[in-house]
Amino acid sequence: MSLPRVLTLDADPRPFALDTAACALLVIDMQRDFLEPGGFGASLGNDVSLLRRTIEPTRHLLAAWRAHGLPVIHTREGHDPALADLPRSKYERNLTGPRIGDLGPMGRILVRGEPGHAIIHELAPHAGEYVIDKPGKGAFWATPLHAHLQERRIRQLVVTGVTTEVCVHTTVREANDRGYDCLVLADATGSYFPEFHLAALAMIRAQGGIFGWVGTTAPLLRALSS
Ligand code: TIU
Secondary structure, eight states, X not given: OOOOSEEEEOOBSSOEEEETTSEEEEEEOOBHHHHSTTSHHHHTTOOGGGGGGGHHHHHHHHHHHHHXXXXXXXXXXXXXXXXXXXOHHHHHSOOSSOOTTSEEBTEETTBTTSGGGSBOGGGOXXXXXXXXXESXXXXXXXXXXXXXXXXXXXXXXXXXXXXXXXXXXXXXXXXXXXXXXXXXXXXXXXXXXXXXXXXXXHHHHHHHHSSOEEEOHHXXXXXXXX
């Protein structure tokens, strides 16, 4: 099934003209450490169940997106086992509970290669999909993401993942400053704080779309299936 070059999608503050020849789906940090008990999110005192509503919409979108051979990029937040890429400030920030690198129920918290660091099985990357390991909240800091996108002439990102106001927001701000148009999908992003989720989305689309566009998966799924 061939797609039109441009898909016009309902979004705020105005429709998003998705250029199917210059876009990628960016799935941020859908890791066990954030979505399952015993990981980094839980170690910070959060109820991880609040994020799980994003899984089904993201799973459907991935299937439709992959059916057209469009590029998918996944990110994972985490650190090397020696914690050499872990700023002391990040390590020391949480004063209570286990810290990054400590042993939890899913292995060492937020450490690459540990079970908890993996992307949840429902959204596991397919062969050939790019997986970016990032030590920070933003996907551009200390990663090859910008170079990867530039080489492929990708100018637009459809952004999903967790958490809306932390890694998604930081990444969208980084992307916006580097010249990418971002469409952030409200039902495929989530936060441990529902009010922060709503506020973060409002910030993106305010002032004429100061950081980007906000939409949902439904119009995109419709466009990909018609
Ligand atoms: N704590 C929190 O809301 N988020 C993070 O620490 N990382 C991401 O958002 N991925």
